[in-house]
Amino acid sequence: MKVPFLELLPTYLELKDEFDTAYKRVMASGWYVLGKELEAFELEFANYCGTKHCIGVGNGLDALHIILRAMNIGRGDEVIVPSNTYIATWLAVSHAGATPIPVEPDERTFNIDTERIEAAITERTKAIIAVHLYGQTADMDQINHIASKYGLRVIEDAAQSQGARYKGIRSGCLGHAAGHSFYPGKNLGAFGDAGAITTNDDELADRISQLRNYGSKVKYRHDFKGFNSRLDEIQAAFLRVKLARLDEWNKRRGQIAAEYLSACSTLRGITLPYVPPWADPVWHLFVIKHPQREKLQSLLLESGIGTLIHYPYPAHRSGAYEGEEDLYDSLPTALNLASTVLSLPIGPHLSSEQVGAVLHCLETSLCKI
Ligand SMILES: *Cc1c(COP(=O)(O)O)cnc(C)c1O
Numbered sequence: 001m002k003v004p005f006l007e008l009l010p011t012y013l014e015l016k017d018e019f020d021t022a023y024k025r026v027m028a029s030g031w032y033v034l035g036k037e038l039e040a041f042e043l044e045f046a047n048y049c050g051t052k053h054c055i056g057v058g059n060g061l062d063a064l065h066i067i068l069r070a071m072n073i074g075r076g077d078e079v080i081v082p083s084n085t086y087i088a089t090w091l092a093v094s095h096a097g098a099t100p101i102p103v104e105p106d107e108r109t110f111n112i113d114t115e116r117i118e119a120a121i122t123e124r125t126k127a128i129i130a131v132h133l134y135g136q137t138a139d140m141d142q143i144n145h146i147a148s149k150y151g152l153r154v155i156e157d158a159a160q161s162q163g164a165r166y167k168g169i170r171s172g173c174l175g176h177a178a179g180h181s182f183y184p185g186k187n188l189g190a191f192g193d194a195g196a197i198t199t200n201d202d203e204l205a206d207r208i209s210q211l212r213n214y215g216s217k218v219k220y221r222h223d224f225k226g227f228n229s230r231l232d233e234i235q236a237a238f239l240r241v242k243l244a245r246l247d248e249w250n251k252r253r254g255q256i257a258a259e260y261l262s263a264c265s266t267l268r269g270i271t272l273p274y275v276p277p278w279a280d281p282v283w284h285l286f287v288i289k290h291p292q293r294e295k296l297q298s299l300l301l302e303s304g305i306g307t308l309i310h311y312p313y314p315a316h317r318s319g320a321y322e323g324e325e326d327l328y329d330s331l332p333t334a335l336n337l338a339s340t341v342l343s344l345p346i347g348p349h350l351s352s353e354q355v356g357a358v359l360h361c362l363e364t365s366l367c368k369i
Pocket residue numbers: 059060061062085086088089131157159160180181182183193194195
């Protein structure tokens with residue numbers, strides 16, 4: 001049996017009639033940007049996250065970048081980021097003109113090690129970006145505690161965590177503002193690029209909604225040098241259809257993760273993801289570790305099981321930060337994770353047979369190593 005790492009088509013097929021209806025409704029409306037669909041989605045997603053505001057933007061990178069701009073964070077400022085994350089977290093800081101200061105992860109949760117944050121704070125530090133990597137929230141009480149002690153802003157990178165909870169509170173509502181990505185492969189994915197920002201801060205929300213639209217509130221009046229980063233009507237309409245299914249789909253991811261966790265607990269050589277008691281993850285990815293990751297990946301591929309690596313290089317070694325080595329020492333934990341992690345297939349449309357096939361092939365592959 002073949003199990004591809006990720007398939008997007010089954011989502012469309014499951015709800016084809018609803019997507020087609022949404023498409024026709026938007027096309028026939030004659031209005032394609034900043035209209036009723038986006039307003040409705042923003043309201044629905046804010047309700048879902050439990051925040052006062054949601055502002056749709058073009059993608060997840062823009063969401064983080066615009067939050068930083070709205071907070072007036074830029075040249076000369078430092079922003080604490082995890083060393084283990086997708087490069088977008090770092091790039092948002094760089095594009096704002098500030099410097100990303102990496103903090104190593106906790107090896108068990110993959111998320112930022114809150115014990116190491118204080119040592120990275122200087123008088124230039126303005127904010128901490130907490131990434132909820134692989135669908136599990138970072139330890140937000142610790143992060144918020146440190147941030148209030150030093151007067152820092154807390155920004156969530158919630159690109160991988162739509163629906164995840166921390167001590168019962170939804171991701172997107174755990175800091176001063178959160179950036180979301182609706183890239184097609186995310187838990188709440190559009191059929192193209194899209195993103196959003198959630199926040200409870202009225203003033204910040206106001207600035208953000210101007211920033212995404214040329215810094216303008218009144219047509220042809222530009223209060224500042226804004227961007228063009230809008231979530232269009234068609235994607236908003238599709239996202240509304242999917243948002244109604246998000247909890248159900250996250251639940252299915254949880255069932256698969258539970259199956260993987262219990263079946264793999266007896267397998268030797270692999271390290272399973274750790275879920276702290278306060279976490280309620282949504283399993284964007286199911287990431288295991290193995291010292292011979294390449295070998296395991298190719299054996300799985302031979303038996304038809306697709307896997308991916310998130311991520312093969314930490315941001316500071318990915319190329320974009322070349323020449324800035326003096327700023328970034330080796331970051332050994334991030335490097336170690338980059339060479340040992342492997343993501344197994346997981347998603348709401350993976351059948352029980354496919355999950356069984358992954359587990360069977362994992363067991364037989366491990367015997368050959
Ligand atoms: C996907 C992702 C982003 C960026 O989202 P885009 O919509 O692709 O710009 C940011 N941070 C993390 C952790 C992500 O996984």
